[in-house]
Amino acid sequence: MGMESWPSKFIYVRCFLLLLLNVTHCFLLVQTQALGQVDECSALLQFKESFAINKSVSAYPLAYPKVAFWTLEGDQNRSNCCSWDGVECDEDSGHVVGLNLSSSCLYGSINSSNTLFRLVHLQRLDLSDNHFNFSEIPSRFGQDLSSLTYLNLSNSLFYGQIPSEISILSKLSTLDLSHNSWKLHPDIIPLKLTKGYMRSLVRNLTNIKQLHLSEVDIFSTVPDILVNASSLTSLQLRFCGLNGEFPIDIFHLPNLEVLDVYGNSNLTGYFPNFNRSNKLLKKLNVAFTNFSGMLPASIGNLHSLNLLDISYCNFSHYLPSSLGNLTQLNYLDMSGIFYDVPNNNSTGQLVSEYSLSWIASLTNLYSLSLGATKFRGKFPSFVANLTQLSFLNLGVNEITGQIPSWLMNLTQLTTLYLTGNNLSEAIPRSLFQLQNLEILDLSYNNLSGQVEFDQFSQPKKLKELYLSYNKLSLQIITNLSATIPQLEVLKLSSCNLIEFPEFLKYQSELRELQLSDNNIQGRIPKWVWNATRETLLTLGLYSNFLTGFDQNPINLPWQNLYSLDLRTNMLQGSLPIPPQSIRNYMVGSNNYSGEISPSFCNLNHLNILDLSNNSLSGMLPQCLGNSSALGILKLTNNSFHGGIPQMCPDENSLKMVDLSYNQLQGKIPRSMANCTQLEFLNLGNNQISDIFPSWLGALPALQFLSLRSNGFHGMIGKSATNHDFPKLCIIDLSDNGFSGVLPSNYLENWNSMKFVDENSRKVSKAKRKPAL
Ligand SMILES: *[C@@H]1O[C@H](CO)[C@@H](O)[C@H](O)[C@H]1NC(C)=O
Ligand SMILES: *[C@@H]1O[C@H](CO)[C@@H](O)[C@H](O)[C@H]1NC(C)=O
Ligand SMILES: *[C@@H]1O[C@H](CO)[C@@H](O)[C@H](O)[C@H]1NC(C)=O
Ligand SMILES: *[C@@H]1O[C@H](CO)[C@@H](O)[C@H](O)[C@H]1NC(C)=O
Ligand SMILES: *[C@@H]1O[C@H](CO)[C@@H](O)[C@H](O)[C@H]1NC(C)=O
Ligand SMILES: *[C@@H]1O[C@H](CO)[C@@H](O)[C@H](O)[C@H]1NC(C)=O
Ligand SMILES: *[C@@H]1O[C@H](CO)[C@@H](O)[C@H](O)[C@H]1NC(C)=O
Ligand SMILES: *[C@@H]1O[C@H](CO)[C@@H](O)[C@H](O)[C@H]1NC(C)=O
Ligand SMILES: *[C@@H]1O[C@H](CO)[C@@H](O)[C@H](O)[C@H]1NC(C)=O
Ligand SMILES: *[C@@H]1O[C@H](CO)[C@@H](O)[C@H](O)[C@H]1NC(C)=O
Ligand SMILES: *[C@@H]1O[C@H](CO)[C@@H](O)[C@H](O)[C@H]1NC(C)=O
Ligand SMILES: *[C@@H]1O[C@H](CO)[C@@H](O)[C@H](O)[C@H]1NC(C)=O
Numbered sequence: 001m002g003m004e005s006w007p008s009k010f011i012y013v014r015c016f017l018l019l020l021l022n023v024t025h026c027f028l029l030v031q032t033q034a035l036g037q038v039d040e041c042s043a044l045l046q047f048k049e050s051f052a053i054n055k056s057v058s059a060y061p062l063a064y065p066k067v068a069f070w071t072l073e074g075d076q077n078r079s080n081c082c083s084w085d086g087v088e089c090d091e092d093s094g095h096v097v098g099l100n101l102s103s104s105c106l107y108g109s110i111n112s113s114n115t116l117f118r119l120v121h122l123q124r125l126d127l128s129d130n131h132f133n134f135s136e137i138p139s140r141f142g143q144d145l146s147s148l149t150y151l152n153l154s155n156s157l158f159y160g161q162i163p164s165e166i167s168i169l170s171k172l173s174t175l176d177l178s179h180n181s182w183k184l185h186p187d188i189i190p191l192k193l194t195k196g197y198m199r200s201l202v203r204n205l206t207n208i209k210q211l212h213l214s215e216v217d218i219f220s221t222v223p224d225i226l227v228n229a230s231s232l233t234s235l236q237l238r239f240c241g242l243n244g245e246f247p248i249d250i251f252h253l254p255n256l257e258v259l260d261v262y263g264n265s266n267l268t269g270y271f272p273n274f275n276r277s278n279k280l281l282k283k284l285n286v287a288f289t290n291f292s293g294m295l296p297a298s299i300g301n302l303h304s305l306n307l308l309d310i311s312y313c314n315f316s317h318y319l320p321s322s323l324g325n326l327t328q329l330n331y332l333d334m335s336g337i338f339y340d341v342p343n344n345n346s347t348g349q350l351v352s353e354y355s356l357s358w359i360a361s362l363t364n365l366y367s368l369s370l371g372a373t374k375f376r377g378k379f380p381s382f383v384a385n386l387t388q389l390s391f392l393n394l395g396v397n398e399i400t401g402q403i404p405s406w407l408m409n410l411t412q413l414t415t416l417y418l419t420g421n422n423l424s425e426a427i428p429r430s431l432f433q434l435q436n437l438e439i440l441d442l443s444y445n446n447l448s449g450q451v452e453f454d455q456f457s458q459p460k461k462l463k464e465l466y467l468s469y470n471k472l473s474l475q476i477i478t479n480l481s482a483t484i485p486q487l488e489v490l491k492l493s494s495c496n497l498i499e500f501p502e503f504l505k506y507q508s509e510l511r512e513l514q515l516s517d518n519n520i521q522g523r524i525p526k527w528v529w530n531a532t533r534e535t536l537l538t539l540g541l542y543s544n545f546l547t548g549f550d551q552n553p554i555n556l557p558w559q560n561l562y563s564l565d566l567r568t569n570m571l572q573g574s575l576p577i578p579p580q581s582i583r584n585y586m587v588g589s590n591n592y593s594g595e596i597s598p599s600f601c602n603l604n605h606l607n608i609l610d611l612s613n614n615s616l617s618g619m620l621p622q623c624l625g626n627s628s629a630l631g632i633l634k635l636t637n638n639s640f641h642g643g644i645p646q647m648c649p650d651e652n653s654l655k656m657v658d659l660s661y662n663q664l665q666g667k668i669p670r671s672m673a674n675c676t677q678l679e680f681l682n683l684g685n686n687q688i689s690d691i692f693p694s695w696l697g698a699l700p701a702l703q704f705l706s707l708r709s710n711g712f713h714g715m716i717g718k719s720a721t722n723h724d725f726p727k728l729c730i731i732d733l734s735d736n737g738f739s740g741v742l743p744s745n746y747l748e749n750w751n752s753m754k755f756v757d758e759n760s761r762k763v764s765k766a767k768r769k770p771a772l
Pocket of ligand 10: 384406409
């Protein structure tokens with residue numbers, strides 16, 4: 001917003017005119033103006049002072065602290081707050097009527113004492129893209145700022161109940177409270193609307209044009225009175241937990257340009273017959289909802305439409321060819337919907353080129369997604385007509401044959417996903433001429449032949465490369481290694497590698513590296529990990545012939561690593577210590593020995609710990625079961641002894657525990673009664689001495705229980721509390737010292753179980769691990 005000092009000049013001019021008429025009046029006027037303004041200016045200054053400036057809290061790349069130069073001292077021009085960056089005053093009254101501090105790096109709380117609420121003449125307020133530290137939205141927004149026509153508090157980490165006073169702001173034409181949820185902490189509850197409050201909001205905001213409440217917990221139906229909001233141009237309600245049926249007449253609002261209800265999986269709805277009244281509609285996004293029914297042929301009447309996203313909905317069967325009339329479309333996503341040809345006689349599940357041929361007319365498309373549509377046949381030729389394409393996703397279909405060499409004609413392509421098809425033969429050399437390519441995913445196909453890896457130095461902007469699980473052999477020319485662009489993601493699993501590619505030495509921006517299922521032998525050289533100490537987040541070296549790390553670091557070198565998969569190698573020595581950030585630590589099926597270091601106790605984010613099939617020994621650290629993040633614990637087939645640590649003493653997310661084939665002793669810790677999410681428990685082949693744990697019957701999710709080959713003894717009684725293992729489908733109690741028979745009421749209740757061998761007082765079941 002402008003830096004001009006219009007208002008003060010106006011006061012001066014008006015004063016001069018008035019002076020000729022009535023001196024006293026003029027003085028009064030000047031004084032009140034000045035006082036009102038001084039108060040507003042000092043309110044603004046105090047507002048500024050209630051926050052810290054923190055550049056990392058605004059996401060917008062050009063964000064800067066607009067308030068940094070606000071000051072009342074210094075020269076005359078600056079002391080007039082109307083000239084401050086982001087401040088707008090009314091030309092006549094001099095009052096502050098606009099405040100735009102969007103992307104201004106503001107960090108701190110805002111409460112009802114904030115001086116912002118002294119700016120009672122505010123009409124436009126934009127505080128988006130700052131960090132208000134999970135403040136609740138003060139009700140004074142509604143009580144004191146009643147002139148507001150524009151209110152934007154999006155992307156600013158507000159939290160809690162939206163105050164009902166917002167609906168007092170009946171002049172609002174824009175209300176944007178979107179995107180206040182915090183991606184990194186999904187457990188933090190974002191903004192909420194009281195049930196039913198959406199209705200009164202809509203009823204009162206009679207001038208509303210833009211209603212944006214994405215990621216606000218609404219959890220109710222879309223109020224039907226929205227169909228009366230005749231001024232509405234933009235309705236954005238992504239991920240609001242909406243349910244019930246979407247009022248179909250909203251589509252006919254005469255000014256509607258944007259309708260976006262993405263990600264409300266319980267929201268049902270239909271498309272109407274689109275007619276002239278929809279001529280303004282530009283963006284229509286109902287992806288990941290339960291919208292269903294036919295796509296009406298009249299959809300071809302939406303001449304202004306530039307975005308259509310109907311992916312992962314339940315629209316069925318028939319695709320009207322009138323879609324080819326939507327020539328303004330830039331963005332089309334129909335992934336996850338299985339279309340077929342009209343009048344198809346068959347099961348109607350396979351999409352062919354023919355049923356999509358109308359796409360060739362959409363020559364303005366820059367983004368096309370047809371992932372997981374059961375498309376079958378050769379690479380669709382209509383793609384060749386779409387010369388503006390920048391993003392193309394044809395992944396997870398049944399496309400066969402070669403990758404066409406004409407793809408090089410799509411010179412704007414930045415992203416190409418062809419993963420999960422049946423593409424065969426060699427990768428055409430011409431593909432490497434796509435100079436704008438940033439992401440290339442050809443994994444999980446049948447591609448074969450030699451790939452000269454240095455060809456990937458041609459697309460200079462390449463950031464992500466996926467070639468895993470084909471039949472390719474990579475030929476890596478050493479002296480060209482330095483010319484490979486700096487990649488962020490590299491996946492070369494099952495590419496017949498026999499050594500680490502040397503170009504990794506120069507890759508210092510890698511976030512993800514997967515080289516699993518190759519034939520790499522020996523130690524991991526330092527040059528492989530040296531350059532990625534800070535950047536690497538996930539590493540997969542599963543199923544190779546690795547024996548260790550060069551210079552055998554006790555601590556893994558990557559500071560931010562969260563997933564490590566070294567399973568099925570020949571690694572030896574003591575377990576490498578992961579960084580604090582680790583979530584998945586998987587080193588099963590190696591030759592590691594020694595004890596579990598107490599350092600593992602400090603890993604607060606650890607979710608998967610797989611140490612199975614090694615030669616580890618010693619006692620299990622008591623802390624192991626304490627971590628509230630731990631979901632999967634696999635320690636099977638080692639030589640651990642001593643007692644089982646307390647599991648689930650507090651809040652927990654444990655789903656699977658496999659401690660079988662060790663020498664563990666003592667009793668099952670009673671704290672396991674708290675493992676309410678536990679599905680799989682294998683304590684078999686240890687030396688546990690306990691009675692039948694009927695109390696485990698209270699675990700609501702337990703499906704698999706094995707106590708086989710231990711020292712369990714006594715009667716298999718039923719617990720007094722009548723808990724009966726409600727989800728159990730596999731139980732193995734064999735090779736213990738139990739006496740008596742299995743109580744019949746268990747057998748009656750175990751509905752999930754297919755087979756019970758009751759003969760020798762042993763209950764067993766073929767070992768079929770439930771999917772995890
Ligand atoms: C409101 O915030 C200010 C700082 O901006 C703080 O000094 C004051 O104590 C807070 N008032 C309440 C009631 O929390
Ligand atoms: C800046 O904000 C980030 C959160 O985005 C926070 O982690 C960091 O501590 C803040 N820095 C300062 C100096 O307040
Ligand atoms: C005040 O602003 C005017 C117009 O923007 C400019 O010409 C003048 O030099 C400024 N005065 C000072 C002291 O900066
Ligand atoms: C506020 O300023 C930003 C640029 O900093 C601009 O993009 C945005 O449109 C402005 N908001 C309003 C309501 O004018
Ligand atoms: C609706 O707005 C009016 C002012 O226009 C206000 O008096 C009334 O309280 C508001 N209703 C609700 C439910 O907020
Ligand atoms: C959908 O409805 C089911 C059943 O009421 C509920 O469990 C689930 O959380 C809802 N999902 C969303 C995204 O609202
Ligand atoms: C496309 O629109 C034209 C005129 O607007 C119409 O004649 C034609 O039938 C439409 N095509 C389809 C496939 O609906
Ligand atoms: C159904 O379609 C298949 C090919 O998709 C064709 O071979 C078959 O003859 C058709 N059957 C009828 C009854 O039209
Ligand atoms: C697609 O391109 C081909 C070859 O350039 C052309 O013959 C055809 O008319 C185009 N189709 C459409 C619908 O534009
Ligand atoms: C690709 O471009 C070349 C030269 O520009 C042209 O000759 C060829 O016909 C194009 N191929 C297709 C399938 O459009
Ligand atoms: C490791 O990286 C540092 C700095 O990034 C570099 O100076 C050193 O030569 C590298 N060492 C090896 C063995 O690559
Ligand atoms: C179960 O968990 C609660 C806290 O969630 C704790 O107070 C209680 O002691 C635990 N029970 C056992 C047997 O550890």
